[in-house]
Amino acid sequence: MPPSLLDSRLLDPRTLIARSRAGLAATVRDKIGGDSFSDTHEKIWFTPGARWFTETDPIWVVHADAAMFIGGIRALLLQSLHPVAMLGVSEHSGFRSDPWGRLQRTSTYLATTTYGTVADAERSIRIVRAIHGRVTGTTPSGEPYRADDPHLLGWVHVAEVDSFVTAFQAFGSRRLTDAEVDTYVAQSGSVAERLGVVDPPQTWAENQELLAAYRPELTSSPAARDVAHFLLREPPITGPAKLGYAALAAGAISLLPPWVRSTLLLPTLPATDRLVVRPVVRSALATLRWALADPTGMPHLVADEKGDGQPRD
Structure with missing residues (x-):
């Protein structure tokens, strides 16, 4: 092939855009799914069998959206305010030594219980319950704690x-809609209850009350301050991706209640949040959605007459 023709193809804007899109998508998927992303994706989407939820359910809609990147950071910051729950994280979790591994395990659990077959979802829950059962310790005041304590599980759940x-x-x-939010709370609660949460909230009002x-x-x-410092000032990200992460982290901070921000010594600047942070975040998420959208079409799971989800294009 003549060099001039090769160069023209390499510099074709469509080629450059496609490569940029594929590169960004690969980076995000590698961080979230790790080396096993393809196998995990294949298993979740293409294993035949009944599912708990369908693509029209609010839990599916929420968990499939790029806004979950922001929701996840916000949840970790909020959850860190419970000192006993944080003991389990600081003493037993690998969030510092293996942050991406922890994220990958969490994202796989969330995807499996939302989109996977009932059998796979139940297996994932059994695995997490077994891990929780092994996480025990003692508070500074001498009180024992367990990760499978329904009260602590309830806090993690309502914060999420x-x-x-x-x-x-x-x-x-x-x-x-308000009705969809209530449905999301109830659907999330149905999974949390199987994990060990007792009487999880069924409506948004109940979640806020708890x-x-x-x-x-x-x-x-x-x-808690260590988690905030790690998430906001020393994230395990380098290069250009760090700028994108900074935008998502700023979006998460902007959504925290003032009392949480003051407790974690984070700035509270409503005007800056509204006029600067949120427009930047929306732009960053639009780029993520564009990169992660499969131009060939993501297979969707649909229920047949027997309630068995099957993938189809």
């Missing part, structure tokens, strides 16, 4: 629901 919904409503591809009930237990701690 609050964060995922808040992020989606602010930055998602569309807004959920979240407020935990507030007297919440406080800043060295472990």
